Amino acid sequence: MSTRTVLHDADIQRALRRIAHEILESNKGPDGLVILGIPTRGVPLAQRLAALVTKVGGAEVPVGSLDVTMYRDDLHRHPTRTPQPTQIPPGGIDGKTVVLVDDVLFSGRSIRAALDALQDIGRPAAVRLAILVDRGHRELPIRPDFVGKNLPSARDERVNVHLADIDGTDEVTIES
Amino acid sequence: MRHLLDTKTLSRDDALQILDVAEDMADTQRREVKKLPTLRGKTVVNLFFEDSTRTRISFEAAAKRLSADVINFSAKGSSVSKGESLQDTAQTLQAMAADAVVIRHGASGAPRTLATSGWISAGVVNAGDGTHEHPTQALLDAFTMRKRRYGADSRGRDLEGFRVTIVGDILHSRVARSNVWLLHTLGAEITLVAPPTLIPQDVTAWPARVGYDLDEAIADAPDALMMLRIQLERMNASYFPTEREYSRCWGLDPERFAALPQSTMVMHPGPMNRGLEICAEAADSPRSTVLDQVTNGVSVRMAALYLLLAGERPTPVDDENTAKKEDAR
Amino acid sequence: MTESLLFRGASIEGGAPADILVEDGRIAEVGSGLSRAGARVVDAQGLIALPGLVDLHTHLREPGYEASETVLTGSRAAATGGYTAVFAMPNTSPVADTAGVVEQELALGEAAGLVTVQPIGAVTVGQKGERLAEIGAMAASRAGVRVFSDDGFCVWDPLIMRRALEYVKAFDGVIAQHAQDPRLTEGAQMNEGTVSAELGLAGWPAMAEESIIARDVLLAEHVGSRLHVCHLSTAGSVDLIRWAKKRGVAVTAEVTPHHLLLTEDLVRGYDARFKVNPPLRRDEDVQAVREGLADGTIDIVATDHAPHPAEAKSCEWQAAANGMVGLESALRVVHTAMVQTGMLGWADVARVMSHTPAQIGRLAGHGRPIAVGEPAELTFYDAAAGGVFARDDLRGRSVNSPYLGRELPGSVRWTVHAGRITVADGALNEEVPA
Numbered sequence: 001m002s003t004r005t006v007l008h009d010a011d012i013q014r015a016l017r018r019i020a021h022e023i024l025e026s027n028k029g030p031d032g033l034v035i036l037g038i039p040t041r042g043v044p045l046a047q048r049l050a051a052l053v054t055k056v057g058g059a060e061v062p063v064g065s066l067d068v069t070m071y072r073d074d075l076h077r078h079p080t081r082t083p084q085p086t087q088i089p090p091g092g093i094d095g096k097t098v099v100l101v102d103d104v105l106f107s108g109r110s111i112r113a114a115l116d117a118l119q120d121i122g123r124p125a126a127v128r129l130a131i132l133v134d135r136g137h138r139e140l141p142i143r144p145d146f147v148g149k150n151l152p153s154a155r156d157e158r159v160n161v162h163l164a165d166i167d168g169t170d171e172v173t174i175e176s
Numbered sequence: 177m178r179h180l181l182d183t184k185t186l187s188r189d190d191a192l193q194i195l196d197v198a199e200d201m202a203d204t205q206r207r208e209v210k211k212l213p214t215l216r217g218k219t220v221v222n223l224f225f226e227d228s229t230r231t232r233i234s235f236e237a238a239a240k241r242l243s244a245d246v247i248n249f250s251a252k253g254s255s256v257s258k259g260e261s262l263q264d265t266a267q268t269l270q271a272m273a274a275d276a277v278v279i280r281h282g283a284s285g286a287p288r289t290l291a292t293s294g295w296i297s298a299g300v301v302n303a304g305d306g307t308h309e310h311p312t313q314a315l316l317d318a319f320t321m322r323k324r325r326y327g328a329d330s331r332g333r334d335l336e337g338f339r340v341t342i343v344g345d346i347l348h349s350r351v352a353r354s355n356v357w358l359l360h361t362l363g364a365e366i367t368l369v370a371p372p373t374l375i376p377q378d379v380t381a382w383p384a385r386v387g388y389d390l391d392e393a394i395a396d397a398p399d400a401l402m403m404l405r406i407q408l409e410r411m412n413a414s415y416f417p418t419e420r421e422y423s424r425c426w427g428l429d430p431e432r433f434a435a436l437p438q439s440t441m442v443m444h445p446g447p448m449n450r451g452l453e454i455c456a457e458a459a460d461s462p463r464s465t466v467l468d469q470v471t472n473g474v475s476v477r478m479a480a481l482y483l484l485l486a487g488e489r490p491t492p493v494d495d496e497n498t499a500k501k502e503d504a505r
Numbered sequence: 506m507t508e509s510l511l512f513r514g515a516s517i518e519g520g521a522p523a524d525i526l527v528e529d530g531r532i533a534e535v536g537s538g539l540s541r542a543g544a545r546v547v548d549a550q551g552l553i554a555l556p557g558l559v560d561l562h563t564h565l566r567e568p569g570y571e572a573s574e575t576v577l578t579g580s581r582a583a584a585t586g587g588y589t590a591v592f593a594m595p596n597t598s599p600v601a602d603t604a605g606v607v608e609q610e611l612a613l614g615e616a617a618g619l620v621t622v623q624p625i626g627a628v629t630v631g632q633k634g635e636r637l638a639e640i641g642a643m644a645a646s647r648a649g650v651r652v653f654s655d656d657g658f659c660v661w662d663p664l665i666m667r668r669a670l671e672y673v674k675a676f677d678g679v680i681a682q683h684a685q686d687p688r689l690t691e692g693a694q695m696n697e698g699t700v701s702a703e704l705g706l707a708g709w710p711a712m713a714e715e716s717i718i719a720r721d722v723l724l725a726e727h728v729g730s731r732l733h734v735c736h737l738s739t740a741g742s743v744d745l746i747r748w749a750k751k752r753g754v755a756v757t758a759e760v761t762p763h764h765l766l767l768t769e770d771l772v773r774g775y776d777a778r779f780k781v782n783p784p785l786r787r788d789e790d791v792q793a794v795r796e797g798l799a800d801g802t803i804d805i806v807a808t809d810h811a812p813h814p815a816e817a818k819s820c821e822w823q824a825a826a827n828g829m830v831g832l833e834s835a836l837r838v839v840h841t842a843m844v845q846t847g848m849l850g851w852a853d854v855a856r857v858m859s860h861t862p863a864q865i866g867r868l869a870g871h872g873r874p875i876a877v878g879e880p881a882e883l884t885f886y887d888a889a890a891g892g893v894f895a896r897d898d899l900r901g902r903s904v905n906s907p908y909l910g911r912e913l914p915g916s917v918r919w920t921v922h923a924g925r926i927t928v929a930d931g932a933l934n935e936e937v938p939a
Contacts, residue, residue: 067200070214070482080177080487082193083200085331120209184703262820283823284694284705285775292774293819306823308705350705376702377710 002176003160006151009170012132015148016045019130020052022146027097030057032125034093036066038102038114039084044165045132046101062089066100066121071113086117093122099146103161105131108142133172135159177483179291179300182309183358188334191361195319196331197479198472205241205475215244218485221274223265224303225251225281230446231303231313234470235278238477244485247274262286266295274298276485284308284350299484307348313445314354316476318362320465321400323472324441336363341393343369343426344404344453345415347376351445352404356384369393371426373415390426394435401436402443403428403454423452433458441465507925509533509541515549515885517875519851525554527881530924535877545926549885552918555855557589557882558836559862559871561652561759562681562735562807564828565591565622567613568606569598574812574902576613576622581935582810582832582901583620584927587884587917590621590863590871591810591832595632596657602627602638604646611648619927619935623868626650628669628680632658637669644676651867654681656735659717661687666721670730677867679757681733684717684742685709685783694822696769696784704772706822709784711739718742722749722756733865734758736809738783740793747802757865759807760794762831762838767791767907777818777825778907781811798857799848805862808835812903830906833899836886837913844888845914881924890916900933 007015027033030053037046043065050063069075069083100114111129118124132148137155151174153159158175162168177190204212220239222232232248239246249265262281269277276299279287284306291300304310321338322330340359346352346368359366366384368375375386387393394401406422416422423429428442433455436442442464448454458464510527517523517535524539525532565579574582576593583591593610595601601610607624614622626643630636632655643650653673660666660682669680690709695701697708718734722745725732737743737758746758763781768788771779779785797803811828818825831838839858843849849857863872873879891914896904920928927934 070200070204070212075214075486076488078488080483083197085200086203116213120204120211121207261816262824263816281821283821285823286821288775289777289821306705353703353705377697377708378699378702381699382702 003173005171005173007133007149007172012148012170012172015132016048016052019146019148020049020056023049023053023099023128023130024057026128026145030054030059030061032095032097033061033099034089034091034096034124035061035063035099035101036088037063038100038110039065039067041161041163041166042102044163045103049101049130062091064089066114066117068110068113068117071116073109073113088121093118093124095123095125097126097128098124099128099130101130103132104159105129105134105142105144106137108138108140111142112140132161133159178489179287180311180480180484181287181291181300181302183311183314183354183361184309186311186358186361188361191315191318191358192332192334194315194476194479194483195322197482198315198319198475199331201478201482202472202475205471211241211243213243214482215239215242215485218244218275219247219273220244220276220278220481221247221249221269221272221298223249223269223277223279225279226304228280228304230470231280234473235301235303235477237474238481241474242478242481244481247272262290263293263295266290266293269298270296276301276481278303280304282306299489301480301484304350306350307353308350309354310350311354311358312473312477312480313351314358315480316469316473317355317402317443317445318358319472319476320443320469321441323468324465325399334362335359338364338400339367339396339398340364340400340402341367341369341396341398342402342404343390343393343428345374345406346370346404347374348407349404355402356382360384367393367396367398369426371416371422390432391435394432397437398440400441400443401428404445405447405449406453419452427452428454428458430455430457433461438463443469445469509544510921510924510926511539511541511544511546512549512554512883512885512919513539513546515552515554517554518855519553522550525875525883527883527921527924530881532875532877532879532881535875547919549919551889552885552887553851554875555587555851555884555886556859556872556875557884557920557922558587558858559866559868560588560591560808560810560832560835561805561862561866562656563591563593563810563832564596564812565593565610566812567597568609572814576610577617578900578902579810579812579832580614580617580619580622581933582830582899584920584922585900585917585933586832586834587836587886587920587928588620588832589882589884589920589922590623590868592623592625592652592866594625594654594656595627600627600631601625602630602632604639604642604648607643607648607650608646620922621868621871623866624648624650625652625654625681628653628655628660629665634658634660634662634665637665637672640673640678641676644678651676651678652681652733652865653678654683654735656681656683659683659685659687661717663720663724667724667728670725670732671728674730679731679733679865681735682717682721683735684714684721686713686717689713693784694780695772696786698769698787700769700772704775706772711741711786711790714739714783715741715745718745722746722754725756726752726754731755731757736761736764736783736807737794737797737803738764738786738790740790743793743797743802746797750802757804757861758797758802759805760798760803761809762806762835762842763829763907764794765791765798765806765842766838771907775822777820777822778829778905778909780822780825780827781829782827795843795846795848798843805857805865806835806839807862808832810901812901813905814903818905828905830899830901830903832901834894834906834908834913836884836917837891837894837915838908840888840915841913881921883919883921884917885919887916887918888914890914
């Protein structure tokens with residue numbers, strides 16, 4: 001089993017800065033944006049992204065979290081998962097442009113669950129998807145709007161995302 | 177979690193998990209769309225051998241909010257009242273492919289008998305068995321206490337140092353028993369107050385102080401005072417001379433309520449005998465958590481059903497192994 | 506003429522090995538190097554020879570409850586457990602409170618032919634505790650009843666108990682009391698104490714047994730009568746019997762095998778196989794009854810064999826019937842509880858499970874020493890064998906045994922009743938001999 005690093009901490013910072021600019025560009029500014037991270041690691045990523053967008057865009061962008069455990073379609077195939085908190089910022093999501101943030105995009109099922117969850121919370125004007133690493137192997141017609149790095153991978157390889165907030169360092173590795 | 181039968185054997189981690197998941201469930205109950213798709217396609221049977229509208233409705237709401245299908249079976253007027261055994265009733269449910277059975281029964285131990293019998297493969301939730309346990313009641317009580325004390329910061333917290341006094345018919349109360357074990361597991365200190373005839377003969381091993389004097393207990397300024405319903409239907413009159421005397425000695429009347437510190441929560445599992453064990457002022461005051469307890473009951477029961485049914489379920493083979501081990505004792 | 510039997514090399518009541526020759530229903534010779542032409546020879550080396558066991562407390566359920574057991578199936582269970590005589594309790598339907606019913610039971614036992622079935626008569630009509638039953642008629646009947654009991658129920662009215670104790674003297678009888686104050690045990694499900702408080706099961710306090718025993722020994726003393734106490738279960742009861750015997754009261758007491766071994770902790774899983782009356786008690790009570798049996802305060806072991814159909818046990822605790830079958834397992838349980846712990850030797854086992862029960866019940870021809878001229882009622886037991894007690898070990902109609910799945914020592918290999926083999930090398934032998 002060998003592990004190699006595909007993104008170092010500096011790469012991750014650069015990727016997030018670029019995504020922040022891309023979000024502002026596509027939204028034509030900061031208005032109406034709500035950034036929601038999908039637990040676990042989507043949450044610190046969302047917070048960092050929101051801070052960057054706020055700094056560059058010049059206006060406070062609300063940030064929160066969206067837990068999708070209750071909406072997954074594969075619950076009964078795994079031991080019971082404990083849900084994480086869902087925190088929707090005070091302004092809600094009705095009429096807003098929600099940017100979902102997650103660390104790795106793989107089959108796309110988490111994002112489908114996130115879309116279902118959003119539907120029960122409110123009616124956003126638009127939903128965008130920001131991903132740090134897209135490793136391919138989609139099982140549903142889901143594509144990200146903003147990508148940190150495209151990382152072609154074999155199905156049986158493991159992509160590990162470590163973030164300082166949770167794991168102590170920032171890096172993305174792939175294990176084969 | 178294969179079954180939820182009691183709080184005596186519920187670990188601290190499992191108890192906190194239920195309470196924390198209940199927080200998430202409670203959040204969804206405040207949204208416009210209160211429903212979650214999580215248990216879609218699962219069937220929950222409410223098997224109630226004893227009358228109870230409140231608990232049954234609470235479980236029904238919990239199951240439906242998770243999109244499960246609910247079948248209500250009440251013993252009155254059914255084949256059971258004509259002499260059908262627990263075994264035959266259970267096997268009928270198995271034939272109907274129930275995923276979970278929520279059972280309330282007049283015989284202590286009936287849920288455990290059902291869960292370990294091998295008659296059904298469904299998960300079993302004890303909704304109250306005889307005078308033994310009522311685990312979801314204790315869990316919603318603990319949830320309520322935690323919420324009142326810590327508010328939005330409740331997740332992950334236990335009840336360390338929290339002082340709870342429970343007053344009433346301890347001898348016949350499954351609510352009292354479940355609360356004693358769970359509160360102790362969560363680090364709370366428990367005091368029981370009742371007439372001597374309504375305290376079990378040997379509670380020396382219980383993690384609780386026992387006293388006969390309610391005024392003394394109130395002077396001790398507990399964080400929560402839980403009044404139990406005097407179950408007139410269960411007892412013959414020799415446990416205390418008159419209702420009047422019971423109320424005078426052990427009722428939360430207006431004078432005692434006034435002597436209670438402002439910060440003390442007043443709790444009651446319901447239904448209340450207003451004027452007997454609890455006065456109207458206490459029941460209707462902001463210190464009363466009675467209605468919160470009802471709301472929280474749905475969230476806690478949603479959490480219990482989720483943890484029982486959502487993940488991959490252990491097979492009935494595991495139960496056979498458990499039964500064989502018990503046989504060999 | 507039945508065939509002669511020659512058992513070689515058995516240890517008589519745990520003593521030196523010897524050969525035992527059985528002929529025409531009697532022990533013809535005891536010695537070494539015996540032989541007899543035409544005799545069936547059994548290699549009994551390594552086996553312990555005991556006088557045929559006598560159970561003073563069995564429920565055979567017939568007439569009336571044949572779904573649980575019949576005299577025939579109960580006899581099979583008894584012989585399998587090494588018994589050659591059982592006393593049948595009268596809580597049948599109809600109750601055995603008349604000469605007619607006890608003679609019927611006697612006849613059923615004779616027809617089954619595996620053990621001597623000695624009927625016990627009820628103390629009161631229908632066991633209702635209101636009027637004395639025709640004790641004299643039952644004593645004079647072909648069944649020759651000497652033991653009278655309302656077992657299942659306590660003779661609670663002190664005046665009725667006094668009258669019964671007095672009256673039965675005329676017939677050399679003894680009243681066997683089921684000591685349980687009914688008012689203190691209404692709806693009771695298990696021993697009252699720490700465990701019952703936890704499990705939410707109504708309690709059966711020890712003093713509800715002790716208070717009746719205290720009263721009855723004083724009554725027996727006052728009227729100068731014999732008294733027998735059934736299924737003693739508490740430490741306090743042992744103390745009371747000890748005190749009474751010191752005073753010279755003619756009281757005897759029995760303990761069941763399950764009360765020598767099992768405690769109330771087994772109730773925790775709500776498995777109704779452990780539901781019994783009197784209930785399983787604390788560890789301290791088990792220790793006290795063991796000591797009582799060892800020092801003679803408790804005179805005998807009696808099984809209280811109580812068969813029940815499956816639906817009466819595989820249900821919620823409250824709905825389940827009280828009772829355990831015990832004939833097949835009794836000797837093995839006494840072996841593990843009393844012999845392996847060094848509290849009784851095999852000669853003591855012979856005393857408490859054969860000699861003294863026969864004496865209390867006035868049953869001639871049983872509980873005799875293994876000596877020339879005595880009736881051939883014998884049990885041969887392999888103390889070195891053993892294994893997990895299973896359904897296969899049960900021979901009665903019901904299977905409500907608390908020992909299923911439990912490792913027990915020993916094995917009954919041969920039982921001889923009236924000079925005929927009823928259990929051959931561990932297997933029941935029901936052939937009618939030539």
